[in-house]
Amino acid sequence: MKYKIVKIELKEDNLVVLWLKKVSSNATVMPKIDNLFSDPAKLIEFGKHVSMSYAKAIEELMQFDAYFTIDYDEYNLRDLRVGDIVEIEIKQIEK
Numbered sequence: 001m002k003y004k005i006v007k008i009e010l011k012e013d014n015l016v017v018l019w020l021k022k023v024s025s026n027a028t029v030m031p032k033i034d035n036l037f038s039d040p041a042k043l044i045e046f047g048k049h050v051s052m053s054y055a056k057a058i059e060e061l062m063q064f065d066a067y068f069t070i071d072y073d074e075y076n077l078r079d080l081r082v083g084d085i086v087e088i089e090i091k092q093i094e095k
Helices: 033-038 042-059 072-078
Strands: 003-011 016-020 068-072 085-087
Touching: 016 072, 016 085
Parallel strands: none
Antiparallel strands: 003 016, 003 085, 016 068
């Protein structure tokens, strides 16, 4: 699964917590500009959709999907930064 690093926190001298947000694509379709301005009701509806999209984006930024703790040495070796996309794989080693 792919995640975007949204926050990095130094917990102890040798531990770093990565706060992650799942990467997803939410595509939206914009209506033709001629159709938008021809009807005031469509313009109002479009304004509502835009404001709801911004509100949803802000809400998503304030929440985290996961956090991951790693050693400071590994964090420093990988040169991780906020905004980087990382892939996390879960494998069963022993049963």
